[in-house]
Amino acid sequence: MSSEKGPDHSRRKERSRQAILAATRALVAEETYEKVTIEAIAARAGVGKQTIYRRWPSKSAVVFAALLALSEDADGQSVALPDTGDLEADLKLVMRATVEEFTDPAFDRLIRALNAEIANDDALAAEYREKLARPLDEAKKARLRSAQRAGQLDVDADLDLVLEVLYAPLFQRWLYRGGPLTAAYADSLVDATLRAFAPRKESGPTPPA
Amino acid sequence: MSSEKGPDHSRRKERSRQAILAATRALVAEETYEKVTIEAIAARAGVGKQTIYRRWPSKSAVVFAALLALSEDADGQSVALPDTGDLEADLKLVMRATVEEFTDPAFDRLIRALNAEIANDDALAAEYREKLARPLDEAKKARLRSAQRAGQLDVDADLDLVLEVLYAPLFQRWLYRGGPLTAAYADSLVDATLRAFAPRKESGPTPPA
Structure with a gap:
């Protein structure tokens, strides 16, 4: 029109x-x-x-749009994750970039304000999930599926759980200022996640402990 | 006086x-x-x-005190975690109880409101860390150290990281209403954490990747 x-x-x-x-x-x-x-x-x-x-x-709608535009700028048109064939290297690259984003003062202020709004506003929370969190999660899951096919990640892993274990600690540490957000921390989250969801050696069911 | x-x-x-x-x-x-x-x-x-x-x-100080009193009621005088000698069983008990707490509507409303205040109030955030988060974390770490001595957890594991991997996914899922909070979910977090920080088979240093 x-x-x-x-x-x-x-x-x-x-x-x-x-x-x-x-x-x-x-x-x-x-x-x-x-x-x-x-x-x-x-x-x-x-x-x-x-x-x-x-x-x-x-106001919260404008602020949310400002945040969305920031991730458009950062990622261009596509939100695909790097796929060099090396899951560990790709995830460390992405998590280090995420740490840098969260330690940028302008981004920090923006997402902190929105976080408070989202926690008390179900409509905004739904928009956040639909327009930002879900497309990003789908891009991340596509990378994880590729790793499952390449035998670098447990084929039975629940990918929602994998993403939570990878990202939620960083998010919580940032939200509560619970500790340093560094490249080493980003790496340690990738290492822990890859150990937690490593391909199983045995193909049969795990015996009871 | x-x-x-x-x-x-x-x-x-x-x-x-x-x-x-x-x-x-x-x-x-x-x-x-x-x-x-x-x-x-x-x-x-x-x-x-x-x-x-x-x-x-x-108001936020009264609300925070109301939350503190709730955890006094729940835990009695002591905040020690169960230690039956079986880390997996003990953690699943604790995580299932945590899931139940977060799905209780009164608790949910209280902690959601406080969470929003904490995110924008550094003094309240500090009080939260000092009076609630830190004593609970210390109790959890004591249980993890006991597991390290029993050979059930990597002796070199960073216990702050272990707690984050265990709890942060639950917290984030609750905060963003990102999925069901169930006993099965509590168990899956314990399983992932124990795999991520399982005792290393080799006692020597990890070779470079």
């Missing part, structure tokens, strides 16, 4: 969208989340408040 | 403390956290607002 209004209109719309999301990220990085307002975002982006409200129903 | 005012005074103080904490838990279970006020807690507990403010500086 927007193409009926010509390419200039589409470009202007996209420019204003990007300006709004960049302004949101900048403000969330500077202020506490509570202090960021739609007014302040509009002023910083050089647009009217209505331009924001036409697209997003609430 | 309070004993100078006699045992009746101490008993009354303790009764009023218990009434305030019980009222807080009841209100948080009934209302959203945002709607709970010090006024409402005072009314429900049958005390004056000042009685609450003399002891706790803020």
Whole structure:
């Protein structure tokens, strides 16, 4: 529909969208989340408040869109994980990048604010799962399935559980500031996960302990 | 000091403390956290607002105290973990109990509200770590050290990492409502953790990959 209004209109719309999301990220990085307002975002982006409200129903929706846009930038169009054939090397690359992301102050502030909203807002939680968590999880699972085929991961492993064991400790350590987030820590999570879900030597059922 | 005012005074103080904490838990279970006020807690507990403010500086402090009291009730005086000599059985018992706690609606509401506060309040986060998380972690580590001595857990395992791999997936699944919290799930976390940190067969250093 927007193409009926010509390419200039589409470009202007996209420019204003990007300006709004960049302004949101900048403000969330500077202020506490509570202090960021739609007014302040509009002023910083050089647009009217209505331009924001036409697209997003609430502050948390704009902030979430700003986060989504960040992961678009980081990953380009595709969210596929590297697949060099070496699961350990690929996962360490990804987990080290994740640690760097979580230790970036602007990202930290943004995801910390959203986390608090998500915990008390079921609709936002559902949107988070649908638009961000699930596509990322599917990309990760595709890499894990490839490793199962290559005999580098237990073929019977529950891949949801594998992802939880790999990522949840990092997330919790970040959320509660429970310890250093370093490349060595990223590696240790990969090592623990690969030991937990190593291919079984025996193909028969595990004997009772 | 309070004993100078006699045992009746101490008993009354303790009764009023218990009434305030019980009222807080009841209100948080009934209302959203945002709607709970010090006024409402005072009314429900049958005390004056000042009685609450003399002891706790803020709503989040009372709510946190209510949570602490809950774990006192559950664990009695001691927070020691069971040690039957069978690490797998003991951990499954503890993790199943943890799953039950997190699926209890009153507990769920309380810890969800506090979680949001903790994420944005460094002082409360520090109090949470000091008064609740750390004593529980120490009790869990004592059990893990006993397992290391019994040859049931890698003697070189980083026990902070072991606890994260064991608990963080459950916490994240609960926080984001990411999947069912069941006894089978509790067991699968124990199984994965014990595989990840099983005693090494070789006693020498691990060769480079």
